[in-house]
Amino acid sequence: MAMLRPRACSAETKYCPGCGHGIANRILAEVLEESGRDKRAIGAIGVGCSSLMPDTFDIDCVQAPHGRAAAVAVGLKRCRPDCAVFAYQGDGDALAIGLSETMWAAIRNERITVIFVNNGTFGMTGGQMAPTTLEGQKTSTTPMGRDAGATGRPLDIIKILRGLDIAYLARGSLSGSADIATAKKYLMSAFDAQDAGYGYSFVEMLSPCPTNWGMSPSDAMKHINGVVRQTYPTGEFLRGGGNE
Amino acid sequence: MSDVVCSGFGGQGMLTAGLILARTAMILGKNVTWIPSYGSEMRGGTANCNLKISDFKIGSPFVTDIDILIAMNAQSVDKFMPMLRRGGLLVIDAALCGASFRGDIRIESVDATGIAERSGNPRGANACMLGALAASGALFGRDETRGGMTAFFDSKGKDSAKNVSCFEKGFELARNLQGAPAWT
Amino acid sequence: MKELMKGNEAFAEAAIRAGCRFFAGYPITPQSEVLEYLSRRMPEVGGVFIQSESELAGISMVYGAAAAGFRAMTSSSGPGYSLLQEGISYIASAELPCVVMDVMRYGSGLGDIFTGQSDYWQAVYNGGHGDYRTIVYAPSSVQEMADLTVMAFGKAEERRNPVTILSDASISQMMAPVELPAMACHDPDAPAWALKGKGNGHFKRHTSVMYYMNEYDGYVRAKYEKIEKEDQRWESLETEDAEIVLVAYGISSRICEEAMRSARAQGRRVGLIRPISLYPYPVNAFDGLAPRAFLSVEMSALGQMARDVALACGMRAPVYSMLGGTRLYSCSDVEARIGEILGAAHGAF
Known part of the structure; x- marks a missing residue:
């Protein structure tokens, strides 16, 4: 079977070899194009490795300030309610500097879709600790391994968002073909919830960062399946009408 | 040119009194500025506004030499009476009559709080004060002020009848407590 | 017919009449009348009003709305104006139009809420990072507030650059008779930069224009030299x-x-x-x-x-x-x- 590249993935991505962002970009493009949403899609793109996306992703977009992608998406969606509006952000962007914007877009049940790529590190800046870094994980700012006593435990945003009246909440993984297919379904469901007017949808994707994890691409995939998922279980957590 | 300060406790309607005078001035085609005290300025016991009314272009909206002071509490008298020009007008609630006043100013007094309460419109004391101001002849006449008051309440979508009634009583019951010094 | 309005209200109403249909902002004295006025007025004209969780979020929402082709604005005062700088820099770098009002109160840090003019350096010489300027208008009356606000939206689009209304607590809190401008229409689909999905055409992206320009240094210099030559008032x-x-x-x-x-x-x-x-x-x-x-x-x-x-x-x-x-x-x-x-x-x- 010939694999056709989505039209939106018009050029080679600029991510490191084995990076999960390339997969995330691809399934997002597939979801948008298979549902005909690519013609009316607008993205608000986070800062970090996410900010490499506008160069190679042929969908209308805005490069948001660091952490503010959800707020930019809110501005877009409120003005263009018929567009499929998404925020695309990493863990530093959405959960550290942008936690306030992430939470308030959800609290107001804004009709946007947030695509959250969790690779447990600040990739672009050289592998510093992120809110999602696992306990004991060595990073360039936790050289002895993350100490929960000093830095808090890894932030599981799904646990927090579950308590809100939002439309859709899921966590997938980019660590294998079956998981990627499932993550793609989650994305489709998220955009369906947005189009139905149910409100805020959020899809987290566990994603490998071989460069900063110091692993080969295949070991990074195994690490997600064997270790990362113990802290961040996958699945659909909310699926409904939000508070409409 | 009239530089006016309206001052009292928050809730006594002195900012509104200033707004009514500002609207009256606007209707009469005059230049006018109104600026309120707000925030920490108001914690000293007075809510006040500065009003400048002129046929000419108005510079600073802040009043430094007062032509007319409308004061509904003692703190306002204490704070602003020293800024009254010689021969300027002080309009007070009759409850303040016992205080000591400068000899070089005019004083018009009216039992604004009492009239308003007896009229079943306790918030209409400010309208009584405006009645006394009109009676003094120092700024706008009776018809002009009443017109400004009606226009003001209309613009807020509120009925002005009860306040106009307080205004009329204030006009009729106001008394001149202290006349202008001979040299003015 | 003249209306008796506060400077803040004249700003808000003039913006509506200039075709502004998006406001996101956060309460702060002495600017809050703008939010209060627009929370009522925006829905009347089918516009969007959002009380944002912070000024950081508010200006980012404005960024999104401006990217969508809408006339968009926010307003704040001193401490909040500092937080707006992040987004203003992004909007300037993406060459999108927007209007921002800073109602100056006095002081650094928390300062106080009485009138002041101590944000001059921040407004005129950029509180944000990078090589950009914002056009800054300083009204001295309620009438001029209304007039400059209308002009600000036009100038922001003409120069594709944020425009700042640098007011102060006196001008914003003051009431005076004002002749309001006539109601104007703005078509958000008209601007070349308006995002609405790529449709059957080519996609658009809003990010620093320097990424996609060969001679950015000369370009940005020429842009602001032209403004300095032509836009003095x-x-x-x-x-x-x-x-x-x-x-x-x-x-x-x-x-x-x-x-x-x-x-x-x-x-x-x-x-x-x-x-x-x-x-x-x-x-x-x-x-x-x-x-x-x-x-x-x-x-x-x-x-x-x-x-x-x-x-x-x-x-x-x-x-x-x-x-x-x-x-x-x-x-x-x-x-x-x-x-x-x-x-x-x-x-x-």
């Missing part, structure tokens, strides 16, 4: 024969105009330059003037505008400062300072 009063020229904007210019009239009545030859655009600074206003002295008057303790006066007049005459801060100077204070300076100048000659 000011009012000159009786400067031709003046021995001393006052220079003041916003609330200070009102006090100075009163002082100037009073001094003129006493036979002193005093003039006034009132900058309306603070960026670009109206250097042309100083052409050909040769007074004995310039006096820059502002409500900041450090003399934030004074050096711009010195640059603008080329130091052809001594430039003095009259500074405020926590203290509000009056017309007679300015007159006294004029007397001092002229006395000293005469003494020296």
Whole structure:
């Protein structure tokens, strides 16, 4: 079977070899194009490795300030309610500097879709600790391994968002073909919830960062399946009408 | 040119009194500025506004030499009476009559709080004060002020009848407590 | 027909009449009337009002709305204006239009809420990072607030750049009769930069324009040189024969105009330059003037505008400062300072 590249993935991505962002970009493009949403899609793109996306992703977009992608998406969606509006952000962007914007877009049940790529590190800046870094994980700012006593435990945003009246909440993984297919379904469901007017949808994707994890691409995939998922279980957590 | 300060406790309607005078001035085609005290300025016991009314272009909206002071509490008298020009007008609630006043100013007094309460419109004391101001002849006449008051309440979508009634009583019951010094 | 309005309300209503249909902002004294007014008014005209979780979020929402082709704005004061700088830099770098009002209160840190002019450097020389400027208009009356707000939206689109309305607590809290502009329409689908999904065409992206430009350095320099050449605005009063020229904007210019009239009545030859655009600074206003002295008057303790006066007049005459801060100077204070300076100048000659 010939694999056709989505039209939106018009050029080679600029991510490191084995990076999960390339997969995330691809399934997002597939979801948008298979549902005909690519013609009316607008993205608000986070800062970090996410900010490499506008160069190679042929969908209308805005490069948001660091952490503010959800707020930019809110501005877009409120003005263009018929567009499929998404925020695309990493863990530093959405959960550290942008936690306030992430939470308030959800609290107001804004009709946007947030695509959250969790690779447990600040990739672009050289592998510093992120809110999602696992306990004991060595990073360039936790050289002895993350100490929960000093830095808090890894932030599981799904646990927090579950308590809100939002439309859709899921966590997938980019660590294998079956998981990627499932993550793609989650994305489709998220955009369906947005189009139905149910409100805020959020899809987290566990994603490998071989460069900063110091692993080969295949070991990074195994690490997600064997270790990362113990802290961040996958699945659909909310699926409904939000508070409409 | 009239530089006016309206001052009292928050809730006594002195900012509104200033707004009514500002609207009256606007209707009469005059230049006018109104600026309120707000925030920490108001914690000293007075809510006040500065009003400048002129046929000419108005510079600073802040009043430094007062032509007319409308004061509904003692703190306002204490704070602003020293800024009254010689021969300027002080309009007070009759409850303040016992205080000591400068000899070089005019004083018009009216039992604004009492009239308003007896009229079943306790918030209409400010309208009584405006009645006394009109009676003094120092700024706008009776018809002009009443017109400004009606226009003001209309613009807020509120009925002005009860306040106009307080205004009329204030006009009729106001008394001149202290006349202008001979040299003015 | 004239309406009696606060400066803040005139700003909000004029924006609506200029076709602004998006506001996101956060309460702060002495600016909150803008939110209160628009929370009621925006829904009446089918626009969007959002009370944002912070100024950081508010300006980012404005960024999104501007990218969608809408006329969008926010407003704040001192501490909140600091938080807006992040988004303003992004919007400037993406060359999108928006209008931002800063209602100056006095002081650094929390400061206080009384009137001041201590955000001049921040507004005029960019509180945000990078190589950009924002066009800055400083109204000195409620009427001018309305007029400049309408102009700001047009200028923001013409120059594809944020425009700042630099107000102060006095101009914003003051009420005066105002002739409101007529209702204008803005079609958000019309601007070339409006995002609405790529449809069957080519996609658009809004990010720093420098990424996709070969000669960015020269381009950005030329952009702002053109603004500096063409967009200066000011009012000159009786400067031709003046021995001393006052220079003041916003609330200070009102006090100075009163002082100037009073001094003129006493036979002193005093003039006034009132900058309306603070960026670009109206250097042309100083052409050909040769007074004995310039006096820059502002409500900041450090003399934030004074050096711009010195640059603008080329130091052809001594430039003095009259500074405020926590203290509000009056017309007679300015007159006294004029007397001092002229006395000293005469003494020296």
